[in-house]
Amino acid sequence: MKMIPACLFFLSLILLPHTSTSIDVDAIKSLVSFFENLSGNFSQSVPVSGWNQTSDPCTSNWTGIVCYDQTSPSVKSIVLKEFNLSGTFNPSLICNVASLATSVAVISLENNSLHGESFDTIANCKGLTHLYLSGNKFSGSLPDSLSQLNNLKKLEISDNGFSGPLPSLARISGLVEFVAQNNHLSGSIPEFDFLNLDTFNVSNNDFSGPIPPGGDRFAATSYLGNPQLCGVPLPVRCETQAHPPLVAQNASGDSKKNGPSTSEILMYSGYALVGLIVLLIVMLKVCKRGKKKEESIKEIDHSFHSKEKDASTATYTYESNEFKSAAMSKSEVFTGNSVESAPVSSSLIVLTSPEVNGLKFDELLKAPAELLGRGKHGSVYKVNCEEQGMTLAVKRIKDWSLASNDFKIRMKRLNNVKHPNVLPVVAFYCSRQEKLLVYEYQPNGSLLKLLHGMPTGRVFDWSSRLGVASAIVEALAFMHAELRADGIAHGNLKSSNILFNNNMEPSISEYGLMTINNRDASPLNNNTFHFNNDPIESEFRADIHALGVILLELLTGKMPMVENNGMDLATWVVSVVKEEWTVEVFDRALVREGASEERMVNLLQIAIKCVNRSPELRPSINEVAVMINNIKEEDERSMDVSESPFSMRI
Structure with a gap:
């Protein structure tokens, strides 16, 4: 047998990896079939390249296909927006192929003429995070299987012909955007996790009944065009059900002139007796619970049973057996500035600040907890520890991918980095199932509330806003410098995470609580693009983008999602500025105040640089800090010496 030349042998080793880095044949066939259905079997001229069985979607750069990495290729997104497609959307061709079902995160088919009625197989696309189907000709009802897309964050189905009731999308815990205006959807609006949603619009449909609890978080424009809808924020109030007639009708239509029959009396008496027994049992349990101190622990939990209209002022309890057992077995106090100072146990709260010296874990659990807010990454509660005379904020984290030991290490590192405008974690609790973070309660709320939920009479003037911007950017620059080597960016910077203390001084909260695995990695969300294939650097660049959005909120007074046309704030501002209507973006309150247009424009230019799509x-962050501080110094020089540069007038 002839020997294989050494050069050919090494050449084969070089080529071998490349043969395994192409997408499998079945996936390519399914993608081609998927596109053929969309385009009507190529019956029309569609300006695309690729989409054939003789090339690879990733290495041949098929139109509309974005892949994760050419060295380990798999399809990340399918974006065929406004391609004049008039065929059928058949998700089974994607979702029934294992390699595509787990990798495809984005399907965007907006503004075509597609149709199709059966989407049941969409549930198999477990990796799907963004589904955009607006502006097509879809009809029929939405499948219940949509609620099985546990990773779905954004769902846009507006301007179609969908009908029937909505599935229970509230089961998707991470859903942040749902727009379904201009369809024929009917029935009642199901309960959503409205606190978690950034964008919501079901206007111009056929919904009926009351707007569900929490729905008043969105403006009336999100519900208009549904004549049978009622409740806040609509001007139509929900009427209470009319009382039944005092005189009942019998089967023949005649009125019953006599009183209740003997059988009815016995039946009602039985109901009353059963009710009395139930009431006695409940009273006995309440009394017994009051005697047993260890069974009176109030729990913080994401399962809410209260039906109060204003959830932000309701008090909730929780029932975690793990918390309960921890409170029973450990009554000692664990203090110190290092994780090692406490015994290694997942059932202990570790206190890392002298401000909470003397607080015991079981005392924290027994204290009444008031829900302050709920988001996709957890809930925040106000906890009153009356015996210690302290008010704390406790954040309960959910869906955290960081292991317990890594979590402790991160908390220790963050505890060693201090800045006056970064809110420190004073205590934390860590177990396999639960993670709690304890902060000092900040009584004056968040920047989000100050800008967008401000009570009448409070003025948030230009100097105050500029002072907030300066404080935030300096704190962020400090944290980036100290923690860059550790790869810890903020990860979730937004106006709701900027809190104010008694002196109206801003603090950045929840620094470093996000991990790369938890971030939204959509290729359509450009603030999360990988920077030079470096995911760590991408995190820090994403913080710059988030800072830019906060600056735009300060300048415009608008929410991060502008309701007009469903655009995000950054996109809206850039589009207005391009039309040379710059003055139109500024908050009318700042214009009426007479704030310097020149300095507002300078800050606007900084914000636009921060939200650059690239x-x-x-x-x-250091460049941003220098630019903002220059504006602040110029503003201070122009002010009266008698006026405080950072005053909050109420």
Whole structure:
């Protein structure tokens, strides 16, 4: 047998990896069939390249296909927006192929002429995070299987012909956007996790009944065009059900002139007796619970049973057996500035600040907890520890991918980095199932509330806003410098995470609580693009983008999602500025105040640089800090010496 030349042997080793880095044949066939259905079997001229069985979607750059990495290729997104497609959307061709079902995160088919009625197989696309089907000709009802897309974050189905009731999308815990206006959807609006949603619109449908609890968080424009809808924020109030007639009708239509029959009396008496027994049992249990101190622990839990209209002022209890057992078995106090100072146990709260010296874990659990807010990454509660005379904020984290030991290490590292405008974690609890973070309660709420939920009479003037911007950027620059080597960016910077203390001084909260695995990695969300294939650097660049959005909120007074046309704030501002209507973006309150237009424009230019769609073109945090401080110094020089540069007038 002839020997294989050494050069050919090594050449085969070089080529071998490349043969395994192409997408499998079945996936390519399914993608081609998927596109053929969309385009009506190529019956029309569609300006695309690729989409054939003789090339690879990733290495041949098929139109509309974005892949994760050419060295380990798999399809990340399918974006065929406004391609004049008039065929059928058949998700089974994607979702029934294992390699595609787990990798495809985005399907965007907006503004075509597609149709189709059966989407049941969409549930198999477990990796799907963004589904955009607006502006097509879809009809029929939405499948219940939509609620099985546990990773779905954004669902847009507006301007179609969908009908029938909505599935229970509230089961999707991470859903942040749902727009379904201009369809024929009917029935009642199901309960959503409205606190978690950034965008919601079901206007111009056929919904009826009351707007569900929490729905008043969105403006009336999200519900208009549904004549049978009622409740806040609509001007139509829900009427209570009319009382039944005092005189009942018998089977023949005649009125019953006599009183209740003997059988009816016995039946009602039985009901009353059963009710009395139930009441006695409940009273006995309440009394017994009051005697047993260890069974009176109030729990913080994401399962809410209260039906109060204003959830933000309701008090909730929780029933975690693990918390309960921990409170029973450990009554000692664990203090110190390092994780090692406490015994290694997942059932202990570790206190890392002298401000909470003397607080015991079981005392924290027994204290009444008031829900402050709920988001996709957890809930925040106000806890009153009356015996210690302290008020704390406790954040309960959910869906955290960080292991318990890594979590402790991160908390220790964050505890060693201090800045006056970064809210420190004073205590934390860590177990396999639960993670709690304890902060000092900040009584004056968040920047989000100050800008968008401000009570009448409070003025948030230009100097105050500029002072907030300066404090935030300096704190963020400090944290980036100290923690860059550890790869810990903020990860979830937004106006609701900027809190104010008694002196109206801002603090950045929840620094470093997000991990790369938890971030939204959509290729359509440009603030999360990987920067030079470096996911760590991408996190820091994403913080710059988030800072830019906060600056735009300060300048415009608008929410991060502008309701007009469903655009996000950054996109809306850039579009207005391009039309040379710059003054139109500024908050009318600032214009009426007479704030310097020149300095507002300068800050606006900084914000626009920060939200650049290309992360590599965004300025560094230090550059942003220098530019903002220059504006602040110029503003202070122009002010009266008698006026405080950072005053909050109420």
